[in-house]
Amino acid sequence: MAEVVKVFWKTDCPKCPAAKAAVADSQKAELFNLDDVDGLAEAAFYGVMSTPSIIVTNESGNEVISWRGEVPSRQEIEKWL
Numbered sequence: 001m002a003e004v005v006k007v008f009w010k011t012d013c014p015k016c017p018a019a020k021a022a023v024a025d026s027q028k029a030e031l032f033n034l035d036d037v038d039g040l041a042e043a044a045f046y047g048v049m050s051t052p053s054i055i056v057t058n059e060s061g062n063e064v065i066s067w068r069g070e071v072p073s074r075q076e077i078e079k080w081l
Helices: 016-022 037-046 074-078
Strands: 004-009 029-033 053-057 063-068
Touching: 004 016, 004 037, 029 037, 037 053
Parallel strands: 004 029
Antiparallel strands: 004 053, 053 063
């Protein structure tokens, strides 16, 4: 399985530090700052409208599961990787 977990965050988001911490040990994590152009572009591609958003994608880049505006447990994320 080649799933990737994408975390979309903003500097002023109160729940975002917890979202980043939930994937801190994962080598499959990609972080996207919505304060940057590249982060905004990736967010637009996945239809991200709130932070934090965590999206697990498969090897084709298709969304498998997502949490938007909430922070799942590390165990919940790992079930999908």
